[in-house]
C-alpha cells in the first residue's frame with residue numbers, strides 16, 4: 001500500500017479544480033502547477049501549493065516533464081495526477097514518474113503504450129473476441145497493400161493516425177484514386193501533431209453512433225465496467241454532449257458489451273480508469289479505441305452509478321481495492337452533460353476567449369456545474385475553449401432533458417460568446433428527443449446554422465429598434481428573456 005499524502009496535479013482548467021476538490025475531500029495535500037496565462041486560475045487559488053511553470057508554450061510548461069519532476073521534488077509531492085489531455089496518455093512520462101519513485105495515478109506505462117497505439121489496441125481487441133471496424137491489420141507501409149484492403153472492405157474508408165487524438169489526423173477517402181494522397185496527407189498531419197507518422201485504414205461508417213464503456217481496474221486484479229455513455233453529438237469528430245445510459249442500449253446488451261470489455265481490460269492487466277470506445281451501426285458494435293485515462297464525460301457515469309471516479313482513481317493508485325464490485329454497479333436514472341465552450345456562433349464557432357464580466361450559475365437538485373470560471377476571470381486564448389461542463393440527472397431521460405433546459409435558461413455568462421444557445425437547439429431537436437441522433441446529426445439538422453440565423457434575426461430586430469426608437473416610442477426590443485413558443489428563452493451568449 002502506497003498511501004498518497006501529497007499529489008501534484010499536472011493539469012489546468014476544470015479537471016485541475018475537480019482533482020483538487022477530490023484530493024481535499026480525501027485529506028490529501030495538493031500541489032498544482034500553472035503557466036503565466038493561468039496565474040489567476042481557480043485551481044491555483046484552491047490548492048495548498050502552486051508552482052509556477054513560466055510564461056512559455058504548452059511544451060515549455062504543462063508538457064515540460066523536467067519542470068514537473070522538479071516541482072514534485074521541491075514540494076515533497078509523492079504522486080502525479082494527470083487528468084485528461086496533456087501528459088495523461090504519455091507512456092514515457094508514466095515510466096519516468098514511476099522510475100523516480102513517484103506514484104502515477106493511472107494505468108501502467110506498458111498498458112498506456114499498448115492502448116495509446118490504435119493499431120496495437122485494435123489487434124488486442126480482436127484477439128479478445130471484440131468486433132473491430134474492418135480494416136488494415138497494422139500500420140500502412142505500402143500503399144498498394146492498402147489499395148487491396150480498401151477494395152476488399154469497400155469505400156468510403158478512413159485513414160487514421162495510430163497515435164491520433166482529439167479528432168485530428170483522420171482523412172476520409174471515397175475512391176481508390178484519392179487513397180495514396182490521403183495516406184501521405186494523414187502521415188504528414190500525424191507527424192506534425194503527434195510526432196509519429198504511422199497511419200492505418202478502416203471502413204468509414206456513415207453516420208454511426210459513438211457509444212463507449214467505462215471500466216475500472218484495481219491492483220488486486222478486479223476489473224469492473226460501469227455501463228456505457230453515448231457521445232454521438234460531435235463537431236469535427238469532437239464530442240459536445242454526452243449521456244448515460246445510451247437511449248439505444250438495452251440492459252442485456254450493456255451487460256454483454258461491458259463484460260467483454262472488462263475481460264479485455266483484465267487480460268491486459270489494466271489498472272485505474274479507462275474507456276473502450278465503439279462505433280454502433282445497424283445494430284452492430286465495432287471497437288474503435290481505448291482511452292487509457294479519465295475522460296471529460298465521466299460526470300454522467302458518476303451521476304447514474306453514484307460512484308466518484310476520481311476518488312476511485314486515488315484509492316486504486318494507493319493500492320486499495322475498488323469500492324464496488326460488478327454486482328453493486330446499478331445504473332439509476334439518466335444523466336446528460338453538455339460541454340460549454342467560449343466559442344462564437346457568428347464566426348463558425350471559433351474560440352472567443354475573454355473576461356467574465358458577470359456570471360449567474362445554475363443550481364438545484366440533480367445538477368452539477370464543473371467549471372473553473374468565476375466573475376472577473378479572463379479565459380486565456382492559449383488553451384482549449386471548454387469553460388465548463390453542465391451535467392443534469394433525473395429519474396428519466398425526459399425529466400433529465402428538461403432539467404438541463406431549465407439550467408440553461410438560468411445560466412448567464414457575460415463577457416464573451418458561448419455555445420449555450422446551440423445546446424438549447426440541440427436538446428429541443430427531434431433527433432435528440434427521440435434518441436435517434438448520430439455522429440452526423442449536427443450537420444444533417446443544420447443546427448449550427450439555426451443558431452447563427454437566430455442571432456442575425458435578433459441583431460436585425462435590435463438595429464431596427466435602435467433606428468426607430470430615436471424617432472418614436474416603440475415596444476421593448478427582444479432581450480435575454482423574451483418569449484418564444486411560450487417558453488422562457490435565453491440568448492445563450494452575451495457579448
Ligand code: ADP
Pocket residue numbers: 133158164165166167168202203204205206207208210234237238277279288289439
Ligand atoms: P480521436 O482519438 O482523435 O478522438 P477516434 O478514433 O476516437 O479519434 O474517432 C473520433 C470520432 O471520429 C468518432 O467518434 C467518430 O465520430 C469518427 N470516426 C472515427 N472512426 C470512424 C469510422 N471508421 N467511421 C466513421 N466515423 C469514424
